[in-house]
Amino acid sequence: xxxxxxxxxxxxxxxxxxxxxxxxxxxxxxxxxxxxxxxxxxxxxxxxxxxxxxxxxxxxxxxxxxxxxxxxxxxxxxxxxxxxxxxxxxxxxxxxxxxxxxxxxxxxxxxxxxxxxxxxxxxxxxxxxxxxxxxxxxxxxxxxxxxxxxxxxxxxxxxxxxxxxxxxxxxxxxxxxxxxxxxxxxxxxxxxxxxxxxxxxxxxxxxxxxxxxxxxxxxxxxxxxxxxxxxxxxxxxxxxxxxxxxxxxxxxxxxxxxxxxxxxxxxxxxxxxxxxxxxxxxxxxxxxxxxx
Amino acid sequence: xxxxxxxxxxxxxxxxxxxxxxxxxxxxxxxxxxxxxxxxxxxxxxxxxxxxxxxxxxxxxxxxxxxxxxxxxxxxxxxxxxxxxxxxxxxxxxxxxxxxxxxxxxxxxxxxxxxxxxxxxxxxxxxxxxxxxxxxxxxxxxxxxxxxxxxxxxxxxxxxxxxxxxxxxxxxxxxxxxxxxxxxxxxxxxxxxxxxxxxxxxxxxxxxxxxxxxxxxxxxxxxxxxxxxxxxxxxxxxxxxxxxxxxxxxxxxxxxxxxxxxxxxxxxxxxxxxxxxxxxxxxxxxxxxxxxxxxxxxxxxxxxxxxxxxxxxxxxxxxxxxxxxxxxxxxxx
Numbered sequence: 001x002x003x004x005x006x007x008x009x010x011x012x013x014x015x016x017x018x019x020x021x022x023x024x025x026x027x028x029x030x031x032x033x034x035x036x037x038x039x040x041x042x043x044x045x046x047x048x049x050x051x052x053x054x055x056x057x058x059x060x061x062x063x064x065x066x067x068x069x070x071x072x073x074x075x076x077x078x079x080x081x082x083x084x085x086x087x088x089x090x091x092x093x094x095x096x097x098x099x100x101x102x103x104x105x106x107x108x109x110x111x112x113x114x115x116x117x118x119x120x121x122x123x124x125x126x127x128x129x130x131x132x133x134x135x136x137x138x139x140x141x142x143x144x145x146x147x148x149x150x151x152x153x154x155x156x157x158x159x160x161x162x163x164x165x166x167x168x169x170x171x172x173x174x175x176x177x178x179x180x181x182x183x184x185x186x187x188x189x190x191x192x193x194x195x196x197x198x199x200x201x202x203x204x205x206x207x208x209x210x211x212x213x214x215x216x217x218x219x220x221x222x223x224x225x226x227x228x229x230x231x232x233x234x235x236x237x238x239x240x241x242x243x244x245x246x247x248x249x250x251x252x253x254x255x256x257x258x259x260x261x262x263x264x265x266x267x268x269x270x271x272x273x274x275x276x277x278x279x280x281x282x283x284x285x286x287x288x289x290x291x292x
Numbered sequence: 293x294x295x296x297x298x299x300x301x302x303x304x305x306x307x308x309x310x311x312x313x314x315x316x317x318x319x320x321x322x323x324x325x326x327x328x329x330x331x332x333x334x335x336x337x338x339x340x341x342x343x344x345x346x347x348x349x350x351x352x353x354x355x356x357x358x359x360x361x362x363x364x365x366x367x368x369x370x371x372x373x374x375x376x377x378x379x380x381x382x383x384x385x386x387x388x389x390x391x392x393x394x395x396x397x398x399x400x401x402x403x404x405x406x407x408x409x410x411x412x413x414x415x416x417x418x419x420x421x422x423x424x425x426x427x428x429x430x431x432x433x434x435x436x437x438x439x440x441x442x443x444x445x446x447x448x449x450x451x452x453x454x455x456x457x458x459x460x461x462x463x464x465x466x467x468x469x470x471x472x473x474x475x476x477x478x479x480x481x482x483x484x485x486x487x488x489x490x491x492x493x494x495x496x497x498x499x500x501x502x503x504x505x506x507x508x509x510x511x512x513x514x515x516x517x518x519x520x521x522x523x524x525x526x527x528x529x530x531x532x533x534x535x536x537x538x539x540x541x542x543x544x545x546x547x548x549x550x551x552x553x554x555x556x557x558x559x560x561x562x563x564x565x566x567x568x569x570x571x572x573x574x575x576x577x578x579x580x581x582x583x584x585x586x587x588x589x590x591x592x593x594x595x596x597x598x599x600x601x602x603x604x605x606x607x608x609x610x611x612x613x614x615x616x617x618x619x620x621x622x623x624x625x
């Protein structure tokens with residue numbers, strides 16, 4: 001197919017929108033790992049839960065925005081429950097056990113969803129004002145994709161403000177650095193961890209919510225996303241928000257262009273990109289030395 | 293010099309020595325009883341237990357003995373299987389060469405993952421190995437469809453062996469004994485590896501990597517070797533799987549294969565030698581029984597696995613060893 005500049009711009013926007021989902025998903029993963037030292041193997045599962053939660057909420061109230069907020073809150077609360085009742089018991093054991101618990105959860109949960117909602121995918125409509133596309137000259141600009149890019153900017157700004165300008169954000173950053181010192185200052189670190197886990201899971205849910213209209217909402221939609229969010233943080237450097245952003249945007253472009261030019265290779269390309277980055281810069285683009 | 297070595301070993305490894313001896317006897321007992329297995333449970337199930345037991349042993353070389361979390365073992369098994377299937381399908385060679393090709397396939401994947409990730413720490417290695425595993429899955433599925441058969445996999449004609457004696461591998465019982473023979477030999481080989489000085493270094497790395505580095509060992513190189521052995525055994529298991537199934541299927545490369553082998557190994561007990569085989573056996577037996585009653589096998593699997601991780605981390609064989617040790621060994625002291 002011929003590559004005109006209109007098509008190139010369209011592919012860039014598609015890639016940015018996809019990248020926005022990766023960025024939001026991976027920043028949640030990165031926060032959880034930075035704070036709790038837990039690799040959340042169930043991250044894609046919470047992404048899937050976000051998509052299903054927004055489907056339920058929309059069919060209950062009809063408004064996309066209310067549904068979006070309530071879906072994030074519900075999944076974050078579920079994540080908090082998971083952390084308090086199950087994950088917390090495994091802190092202090094070998095680091096592989098929290099990882100394996102999350103893995104078990106990621107096997108368990110999609111089947112629960114299958115039991116409740118059936119195997120057939122659910123359809124989440126685009127919100128009304130973002131349906132269709134805007135035309136600028138010969139350019140086609142899909143409104144929802146552009147909304148995603150803006151939303152990513154807003155979320156990242158809010159996250160930055162939260163982490164850098166609020167007390168709880170400061171405590172989270174401090175606990176990421178040195179949890180013992182923070183607890184010596186009289187702060188209940190275990191509660192901070194719960195908040196951090198809920199924040200990370202909430203971001204995964206948000207990614208699921210905004211992806212829901214674009215992809216098919218099926219019980220196993222999260223499995224692939226877990227792997228892809230891993231690729232993002234490996235490229236960007238685990239535990240670094242900047243890395244998650246850059247890695248996510250990069251990956252979005254790779255997927256967008258490769259699936260347009262060489263559809264056969266679309267699924268393989270992201271892993272090849274990861275392998276190349278690992279050879280050139282083993283700790284990831286923004287990874288801290290020694291932590292990886 | 294030799295004497296001091298010996299006494300050191302007995303001081304450090306007193307508990308380990310008891311376990312080693314007990315597990316060796318258990319292994320011999322298992323070898324003696326294994327020929328009767330296909331008459332107790334179905335022949336395909338018995339064969340599957342041997343193949344996946346070998347795969348789990350190879351996997352546990354990393355997880356249990358070296359302390360490396362690999363989530364990409366589907367790649368070793370799958371690439372091994374496809375190497376064997378493709379060399380039979382296109383090269384029309386015999387079973388022995390196919391198994392050799394499978395082992396080499398596993399080796400090549402191990403070298404590739406090792407180069408990319410062996411220096412990364414726990415969580416990173418898990419992520420990278422998982423991603424590379426998925427890469428092989430998608431490579432086989434779509435760009436290489438013309439050679440791998442894509443979603444349909446590769447179906448092989450009936451296999452048989454002429455050397456050193458004639459074995460008709462279409463006969464389920466003969467097939468079982470062929471696979472059992474190779475499985476036992478591979479198990480002995482792995483036993484030898486893990487009880488060599490090299491094996492002790494592996495476990496030392498698991499316990500305290502920094503200290504072993506300070507002792508002057510090249511930790512990355514030892515880990516790389518461990519990865520390579522793991523790849524060899526897993527690749528061989530993949531080849532045996534092709535001989536057993538008569539086909540290579542894309543499911544072998546799916547990430548769920550990596551996840552399931554983790555589950556089997558943890559179920560049996562990671563810090564033991566023979567646990568993974570027992571885990572694989574119990575797991576496959578449970579699956580064949582539970583899936584008769586319910587379609588939602590993964591729901592039970594996930595829930596059981598979470599309970600296992602929360603309450604029963606030593607696994608079946610590990611807990612049994614602990615129990616026997618407490619009852620019979622410590623009472624004598």
